[in-house]
Amino acid sequence: MPLTILTYPDPRLKETAKEIGEITPELKQLAAGMAEAMYANEGIGLAAPQVGECCRLVVIDLTGPERREGLMVLVNPRIVAKEGEIETEEGCLSVRSYRSKVKRAAQVQVKARNLEGEEITIDGDDLLAVCLQHEIDHLDGTLFIDHISRLKRTFYDKKVEKWEKRKTSSA
Numbered sequence: 001m002p003l004t005i006l007t008y009p010d011p012r013l014k015e016t017a018k019e020i021g022e023i024t025p026e027l028k029q030l031a032a033g034m035a036e037a038m039y040a041n042e043g044i045g046l047a048a049p050q051v052g053e054c055c056r057l058v059v060i061d062l063t064g065p066e067r068r069e070g071l072m073v074l075v076n077p078r079i080v081a082k083e084g085e086i087e088t089e090e091g092c093l094s095v096r097s098y099r100s101k102v103k104r105a106a107q108v109q110v111k112a113r114n115l116e117g118e119e120i121t122i123d124g125d126d127l128l129a130v131c132l133q134h135e136i137d138h139l140d141g142t143l144f145i146d147h148i149s150r151l152k153r154t155f156y157d158k159k160v161e162k163w164e165k166r167k168t169s170s171a
Contacts, residue, residue, distance in 0.1 A: 003036070005046070005094060008094055008095050012052055013094055013138070013143060017047075017048060017056045017139040017140070018054055018055055019055075020056055023116075027057065027075075030051075034059045035061070035073075039064050039068060041093050043064070044131060045134060047135045056075065057074070057075055058074040058139070059071065074113075075115065076113060077135075078112070079136060081109040082108050083106065084105060085103055085104070088101065088102065088130050090134060091144075094138075095143060095144065095156075098159070104147075106125060107125040108123075108125075108132055109122070
């Protein structure tokens with residue numbers, strides 16, 4: 001059974017994830033479970049905090065969920081360089097039924113480790129740059145809706161409030 005993806009406004013999504021020291025079999029198992037959950041929910045990226053694990057682990061596959069040919073697992077990813085600006089429409093597996101335009105860097109360079117513990121560098125542009133920034137934001141307790149206008153955010157928060165009321169009244 002795939003891992004459960006937390007949804008906004010779960011407070012765990014606002015926590016800052018902790019650095020990963022050792023790459024253990026449990027960490028590899030978590031990465032596999034995260035990839036499975038990402039594909040099952042038709043996503044292209046997922047960060048550990050989204051499944052309730054407060055560690056700096058990210059999975060990304062821009063070929064997913066259909067082909068599943070480009071899975072990247074990033075341990076302790078950090079952006080070391082940014083350039084340019086791009087505005088794209090984003091969604092998120094933790095932010096239900098909402099998409100909005102967000103401005104981000106057009107190119108990024110990210111340093112991380114892979115599951116073998118090797119240092120890797122990823123130079124990303126366009127969708128990969130956006131996805132890297134989006135997932136690394138999750139590790140710092142930031143959601144894409146934290147980047148939108150106050151008006152759009154208020155609109156979305158009211159929508160979520162209605163859903164939460166419906167959920168508690170039907171329970």
